[in-house]
Amino acid sequence: MNDFDLDRFAVIADVHGNADALAAVLADIDALGLRSIFNLGDHVSGPLAPRETLALTMAREGMVSIRGNHDRWVVAGGENMYPSDRFARDELDEGQLAWLAALPATRRIGDVFLCHGTPRDDLEYWLETVTPSGDVVFRGMAEIARAAVGVDAGLALCAHTHLPRRVDLPDGRVILNPGSVGCPGYEDVDPVPHVVQTGTPLASYAVVERRGEAWATSFRQVLYDPTRMAGIARAAGREGWARAVSTGWLRGAPVIPPAR
Template identity: 60%
Template sequence: MAEFDIDRFAVIADIHGNADALRAVLTDIAAQELRSVINLGDHLSGPLAASEVAQILMARDFVAVRGNHDRWLLEQTPAEMGASDRLAYEQLAPDALDWLRALPPVAWVGEDIFLCHAMPEDDNSYWLERVTAAGEIVLRDRSEIAAAAEGIEASLILCAHTHVPRRVDLPDGRVILNPGSVGCPGFDDDLPVPHVVQAGTAAACYAVVERREAGWMSSFRHVPYDPMRMAALAREAGRNEWAAAVASGWIGGA
């Protein structure tokens, strides 16, 4: 692995098989002269171009962790998988699954940057947001966010999973940052109650992080690209809700 620049880097997450969004983000990362990338998981699952994304990522030496959908691709049989995981699994060669299998659930970069997919001990729970009984996505109470970070002695904590770009500063100065989603700007879920997450934009999202004397500086970059090929793949797979989300950033379409 090439030497990681711990003072300035990109953070990507939740690609979900969207090869064209990933290519757009990687082009923008290069234009920003960022030579180090952290990838927070859920790389391949989705009715899009899982094999293409696997080939792109395996050719690079990004620091990466495994997401919940990555784990399900490894732990479940095709018959047990949800539709998005199964459609991705059918595209994947053994070397792609081996690459996923080698990824850790959490990781450190140096002694000051901690990364996980969702929460430190749970890859399938929202950290910075909670779902209300009415199915609304709202910012979680700061005390609850801080409680989940107890014992993590890192000034920068990176998480993903909700596809929502967000930064939370804890009272002790630690920063928790979610870079948003590269390739899946909208989804729905039944747990804990039915709810919808939608970005309202089809742009591919990632974060740029830079260490400054006063603390961590961060920004979110929304990169426009043509999502029509990915939306067509979703429709061909019978996943119209994915097609709408990829094309517009809204589950119901534009």
């Protein structure tokens, strides 16, 4: 990793077993001439193609990966696994599970810090928060900065919410979430039941360029055909996943009234 390019690189996260979305994103990264990729975890959990996804990921040169909360749960196993984690664990071979188990929770490479949720908790949303009524909203700047205490890197990369977002702290540090490569909508129950849905089926990632002491970032939304992944989800009895992968909406797109 001595030749890792810290001046221009891609950031991906939350593939969730969507091998076709990952393949499309990797092709887009290659078309841009990017040699290096930071991968922020949640690689395989989902009723899609976890084995294919890890085959692509493990074979990719120039990629640095960390683990997400679902990677941790897939490795741990047990009787009370979520169905998507169980699906992934049952599909992976021993070598792939060992690779997941060896991933660190965080990494620091040069002036870049990698985590999945926040630096201290892979289950915590860094740039968003959930209201008591279940709305997912922008987290207050004071709370965002508080979670960044102790991170002295100029660029902090996070994931977990699947929502692409950049926040610049007053001291010049940048926090960046690239969005999700393979899962544009999901449900969660912590801290209260809520839904996250991006409203687009496109695969999301980010491109970062170092310009002096500043960071230039851009979000990429990559078109791919989700038909195969949706079919696998439906065959597994997971219609919600099929709908989210196909449309970007977990509970259906909003009804738009006709123009008057």
